[in-house]
């Protein structure tokens with residue numbers, strides 16, 4: 193995967209310019225210009241909404257190919273999220289899927305749920321010792337972190353300052369593999385088997401450390417057919433699992449809350465529109481008793497990721513059955529707690545950059561307001577921007593012009609042709 197490319201891309205040949213995606217993007221990161229969508233990458237939070245909704249299937253996730261990921265290092269560890277198991281009907285023993293991954297060419301496997309458990313334990317400890325102020329917001333989803341820094345920067349200080357399970361798993365897996373093999377860490381690849389393209393964004397641009405320990409992100413959708421075939425061939429599974437049901441439960445919405453804050457008031461929400469609404473409530477301090485918030489932009493949590501193959505609700509039910517199944521665990525050393533914490537705090541990344549000084553920002557806001565006042569306020573989307581306000585911002589930023597508003601255009605034409613204003 194070319195790490196300079198954005199994880200969400202557009203196939204221009206497929207795009208019909210219908211504007212479905214423009215209206216649903218939570219950070220107004222899409223415009224339609226010249227009958228084709230354009231993604232404003234610095235605004236995109238890699239939520240996958242446009243990938244899911246595009247009727248023409250023109251939006252694509254850009255992740256690594258399995259063959260490239262396996263060939264890139266002498267020794268390769270698969271980082272296995274809980275939701276991978278839930279893609280396979282009838283699978284109960286995780287060791288079967290883990291053994292099949294070794295047979296596909298991975299040298300070792302690491303359950304991301306083991307890292308999730310370590311985060312839950314550290315969260316509990318920090319909460320009980322009073323080391324963390326509440327309310328806290330889960331930082332495990334890369335898209336949630338990006339939403340908060342773009343739209344709710346006042347909540348940045350509430351984010352739990354621990355790496356995501358994917359990042360922690362990569363760090364711990366590389367350390368464990370280096371100790372087991374004697375190989376230098378640079379020879380060990382850590383490949384995340386991902387339910388969503390947000391993991392690729394996190395690998396290429398980690399927000400809380402200088403560089404990610406993840407070397408490649410492969411989609412569950414690409415892996416699925418090969419792994420399904422291989423799972424059917426496993427007769428004698430090796431004992432490779434290391435995580436308990438507590439960590440496996442993180443694969444669905446509410447799993448982290450149950451594992452970390454079982455006896456404390458928490459709120460777990462999923463679905464993009466629901467979580468945006470709830471984040472507004474949190475920002476306005478509307479829930480005084482809640483100590484922990486867990487948000488999943490995808491329906492049902494990672495089970496609803498855009499790169500999975502199974503229906504999210506079926507996947508959620510399967511995961512409960514997998515959790516209830518007694519699985520034999522391999523002995524393993526605990527994850528080094530020194531790997532857990534962020535290396536730096538996140539800075540806000542407002543969707544609209546207003547200018548260097550307060551005076552510049554105020555001047556720009558005024559120009560946007562003046563420009564917006566010239567529009568009729570229907571938010572029709574015919575201009576290719578999600579709202580009249582967004583078109584006003586684009587004009588002030590030099591990215592669009594007034595003639596893109598069909599109503600102003602009609603007015604201009606009527607004036608020119610008949611010398612009078614439109615009735616609108």
Ligand code: SF4
Nearest residue numbers: 207208210211213246
């Ligand atoms: S939803 Fe967006 S990407 Fe898909 S066809 Fe319509 S404008 Fe193009």
Ligand code: SF4
Nearest residue numbers: 217236237239240242
């Ligand atoms: S992935 Fe989400 S934030 Fe990015 S362009 Fe698509 S809808 Fe917008």
